[in-house]
Amino acid sequence: MPCLLALASSLWGGNRKILRIACTSSIVKSAKHTRHHGHITAESVTAPLGCIQAAFIFVMAMYMQLYNRMKIILRNKTSIESWIEEKAKDRIQYYQLDDDFVFPYDMGSRWKNFKQVFTWSGVPEGDGLDWPVREDCHQYSLTIEHLKQKADKRVRSVRYKVIEDYSGTCCPLNRGIKTFFTSPCTEEPRIRLQKGEFTLATRGLQYWLYGDKILDDSVLEGVSRIRGWFPRNCVEKCPCDAETDQAPEGKKKNR
16 A cells, blocks of 8 residues: 555655545555454354344244143133132032032043134134033033132131231332242232221232222222232231131131
8 A cells, every 4th residue: 555655646746645645544444444343243143143042032932822722722721711620629628528520611532622623614613602511511510610619709708907017019028038039920919908907818828818908988989899919927817707717627728
């Protein structure tokens, strides 16, 4: 480049300044371009890797969705229906009943459940209201069991008195480490509690309870129901329920 600059200066005497500026600008641009080679090369390497990672995550998410969908089809049972079946077994065990709940829409084999969805006509069996059921069940077997569970939940609910305030936060730090780390992983809300209030718990975990807040007449107007999760260590069982809540020996307690 210096040789070209000297030659140009000797040939076009009056235009030396212009040529020198052009050559200097070209050198600076080449230097800047060389300086960014590393960044450009790194981007060229990492960009495809990022695309591969995003594609991998997308494919795995789709296959997880496919897995969950196939599990529902082969069992012929949604997650809500699975929860109803689990509570039915719990109710039978709690009262030591001789009944045995049979899920009406499980045809007894995965192949039969599969054929209900994937047919040669492309239209699943059933009309949207009535679906094929087992021979020992009928269309309202699941509904009847659900109503029994609703009535049983009212009977088995326990009255608690609030002894410490609870702000309604999802993971309260002031309720203890175990309460903080065992917060229920559900979309169900938490309810704010104040000392002296009463709640009616219907189910619970080791460190949490779920139930309804018993409302006073002053706040009943315009409020139908307030229910959700709250820490177990901010309430205590009312004496009247503590005395009557003695399950017979051998029977299950789940409170």
